[in-house]
Amino acid sequence: MRAVAATAALIAIGAAGLSAAPAGAAVRHVWVAAVPVSWNIVPNGRDAIMGVRHDPSETVFGTVVYRRYSRGWKHPMRNLPPGSGDDDGMPGPLIRARVGDRIRVHFKNLDTRFDRSHSMHFHGVRYKPSSDGAYVPGFSGGDGDVKPGKTWTYRLTALPSSAGVWPYHDHSPSMHESVEGGLWGMLSIRGRHEPLPDREFVVVFAPMGRFQSIDGRAFVGNTPVFTAFPGQRVQWDVMAMGSEHHTFHVHGHRWREHGVPADTKTVGPAESFRIRWRERDPGTWLYHCHVETHMEQGMIGIYQVKRR
């Protein structure tokens, strides 16, 4: 396949002082809660490629994830647009905005399982220290240490330098175990004149126990099954959490990195990028981390391009 377009998200920062909202900019309100769930890393119970079975006693654990809610945290809602991944809690809500928008993330800590503080810390957007969401003893306020049952509103602005995709994650005193347990998600910021893609696939590489996961799941069939039709504009949002580097690879497709064709791209802890192309190759394809041991431990999935 010939790649049509590709865009790296890590754009040089050069417009940090631009804060005036341009005409047509919106204020986007997002309601999010940290909620306890019972999570199964391998719901179908097997590594189908290697023919190995995994019992729930190895793959099920209790954890806390971000869940999108309706206004006032009244009703749980979908985290992801249809087709962007399995909507079970990892990753957290895909927060979409456009350059110039102001984003208000209303966060509530509903962690009744572990009774721990949580927070939300966002990469790639502009905010004041009171919306940093990071716990620094003696310096930070309630933004970095939201106690169970309490709330905080994070006030963010998408600058021109924010165009791309970015991680967000817990940065409270419980950050270590919470990030390990899946308390993370992605921001997707479009340029002022960029259209929405027809399909937006969210891929988060993260270790999970003795598995290597994509969106908290391991092995084909358990990781998200992404689908598209020929002719659609598809966008892959890729990031990594944890302490390891990964190499994102999609079979049968290429894109351009700084004008050079590529089919594999490295992503390290808390790094992120987006890749776009117009789809034209029907078939069932693999996507995976090409670090061999990570692939063997579950960091692999399938992408189906179906004829209409």
Added chain:
Amino acid sequence: MRCALLAAVAVLALAPAAASAQHGDHGADPGGTTVSIAFAAFDPPFVDVLRGDRITWDNVSVRQHDVAAVDGSFNSGPLRGGAAFARAFDSAGEVAYFCTIHPFMRGTVSVHDLLLDRPAEPAVPRRPFPLHGRTALAPGTPIGIEADSGTGSYVRVASTVAQQDGTFSLLALPHISEQVRAVADGVTASPPVPLLVLDRSVAATARSARARSRVSVRVTPPGHGGTVVLQLRLRERFGWWPVARARLDRRGRARFALATPRRVRARVVLTLADGATPLAVSAPLRLGRR
């Protein structure tokens, strides 16, 4: 309902590398216990805790109380309504306490080096059932699991080791109900917990029309509040894939409704509350148009 008699438990496999254990304390519940101080009683009056655990006494009544150890090792001082007192227990053994203002109010804290979690749901005969516990002993300490065969004495049926986060777990393969406990060093034992075993079955029927299907489920015996999961056999998921979860009503019934634009095989699985550990499985169904 058929409830079997006491008998030995067979252990299928140990699971020291369980995901929950590997997630450190993210998979372990915090070791805290709360005792309510009511108008004229401690609730619950008897508690089992792990060495190092903290107990909070919360005065939920309208009158003043206190919490004083019989051996004089602690005294909360006066606690007005709404006040609380907390204390960690660092030595194994029993500590009796009372309210000096109302001396008929008495309670006991039993501090252990091993605690086996009481199973929240019944097991099913000859199906793997997870047992979990906590220990104050060092990581790597051998821990045995014993079952009372009905003779009044415990028999060793399995062994595992303490994990880094102070938890331990294993899979049991029970045949009938019994009492089980954890032991270490041949002498240190947890309080026994009952492992109830019920012979349960899942019956499911389906009706499909206009690309939608309804699945009706009946579990026998009922098990009010139990979890059932609808699974579809999907090629792109490489096996059975959970698509919906429901709770059983008092009659052991549940219903699912879903879109079925194409013909697909389905089944219903009775699981533990985690929605994953299977207890009983229905016969396969066909959903969608022929």
